[in-house]
Amino acid sequence: MITPEQRAEFRKHFRYNVGRRLVLDKIVKGVVFSCVIVAIVPLVAILVNVFSNGAAALTWNFLTEIPGAVGSDDPGGIGPAIQGTMVLIGMSSLIGVPVGVMGGIFLSEYGNNRYGRTVRFFNDVLAEFPTIVIGVFAFVLIVLTVGNFSVWAGSFALSIVMLPIIMRTTEESLKLVPVTYREAGHALGIRRYRVIFTIVLSSAKNGLVTGILLAVARIAGETAPLVFTILGSSQFISDLNGPIDALPLRIWRLSSLPYDSAVTQGWGAAFILIIMVLSINIGVRYIFLRNKEKTFLKFKKMGVAS
Amino acid sequence: MMETATKTPVKGVSIDDVKYKLIAENISASYDGIVAVKNVSMKFQDRAVTALIGPSGCGKTTFLRCLNRMHELTKNATLTGKVLLDGEDLYSTKVDPIINRRKIGMVFQKPNPFPTMSIYDNVACGLKLNGVKDRKILDEVVEGCLKMASLWNEVKNDLKKPGMSLSGGQQQRLCIARALAIQPEVLLMDEPASALDPIATQKIEEMIQELKKEYTIIIVTHNMQQATRVSDYTGFMYLGDLVEFGETKQIFENPRNEITAKYVQGQFG
């Protein structure tokens, strides 16, 4: 037993430099905040730059017309690029999302063995792959075989870029669902696949959607795979088997031309691309996390968030 | 303070003469290389409550999970032995484990209603995902089960509320209603009240007394007073063995085994 005298003795050894510690606290806080600001400055700088330079180019014509002749009086617009990017995102998602989600389900539910570990490893490798190599691969596989640049090749390449991201985030979201819900499902005599799809997947909904959107935002801006697969064009899409235009490509082309009007258009295109990505992110966050209080409380009750 | 001399056996009701709903024979189970249950045999009487008590790690939860074939879902699990429900072996290779899990319902320690479903959907979940589509039947079963779980009066006005919006004790009763919905014959409960406050616990125990009129109930508990209040028969497990099994009154008034006497009197550890 520790007696009151001993307690008083031990207390004498504590440090009572509270004042100094409060000052230290403030200093550390200051340092942390300034680091955050340093981290955000580039982002803000880019956004300000793009918006200020690109705003000048924005007109209705700009958004809807095809690019005009280089260096002429009527520079045209980036209509095909916008259309191209949308189509590419859509088609890549069509391939990438189901495969990625299924892969994530496999890794999370059935992947606690050597086989799963191998798959996970390869997935991680693919996630860090240089996208230009993926583009070359799609070029060799599809473009050379078929004989022309096409949307298919572009979507294929982009879906490969998308795949590992979706797989990884799906796996993580599913793993966040506590084991006890799966057990409850099994104890009710429900078959395993139904437990996964009806109970587990719906609980992990938010995480899944966030992952998919991350991936979409990522591929919207990928340029390297597109160079070898869709080539770029100046027309609206008429045929899925032919080359199309996309925003990243168009920005690249426009920015490398020596004409001022082209460069301004490049800024404008960048503006559009950033707006597109931002609105996907913000829009879905608004829709899915709108009942943020309730959702957060839900996660708290589940013991998932603290 | 006192020495226990040799005892003469207590004369009481012979357990051999009553009807058994569930019989476990020579169950041995392990997982991750650890042997958790060593050759345990028990007989569970119909329409009675049997409690399993024992210190942490004695294998009582593992044994419980062997009864409805949930143990197989654990990592690296092995199991030998038989479990007879009304004479039929649940572990024979001809029988699909899924079917057996519908005959033996289970309630877990921490209340776990499905988070994305309403109260109605939670209770009806087992039925819906097993192919029942008739709305009328679902309504009837949901109402019946919620009544049996003493939850109906508290939620009948708003069955569409999310399951997670209920209090802890209500959630656990919801889970019990969910387990009852698939019309089991036996109900397994793994420390159902350990995460609840005393009043919620009391409600659960009263509900168990009601349920035992129709169901066979097996409850694992680390709270000995709960075992004395709620159960008709008690089994004491220690380090994977079944040390003693008998009527609750006998186990707690005059245990025959030295280890049992030490455990129930709190002389362990």
Add this chain to the structure above:
Amino acid sequence: MTRLIDPHLQNLSEMMKQMSDLSIQSANLAIDSYLGGQNARKQVHELSSQMMNLYDKVGDLTFEMILRYQPVASDFRLIRSSLEISYGFTRLSRYAYDITMVRETFGDLSDCKNEVIYTLSGEIKQMVQLAVECFATLDLDKAHELRTDEDLVDKYYNKHLPMLITMGNVKCALADALVLRYMERMADHAAFVGDSVNYIVTGARTY
């Protein structure tokens, strides 16, 4: 590590020991003083009221333990039996007091033969001693012995009580009858103590 209930069980044990000592004291004092012709009513009364005091305290303690600690198994049987045994002890001292009252009420009994009483008194004193030892050591053999002794006392009592009808001296006959009766009851309660000890050890109830 001592359990929460252990200090209280210790307390109970001490009180029971005190009651045991009082039983032996009051029994011996009453019987010896009766046979020796002295009036020990006051002392035995004193012992008896101490006994009643302790009995109340034992009652309070046992129910407090049941309320607070929900004892089971041997703890439970010990507590239940202690209540029964403490009652038995109060009865022993009560009958001892009654025996001294006989001397007080009837006055001088020096001309009574007292032979019957003499024979039985040794047995009764021994039984009280045996009962106390039986509870202290929880010895089943002693409990068994108490039962056989009680049988003997019963037989002796049934044999000699009717014989008192033929006795000439009414005063002596009545005094002897009363004392015999009290002694037989003391033997009964001593045997009950043995039964309670049997319950503590084996868990079997004899009703």
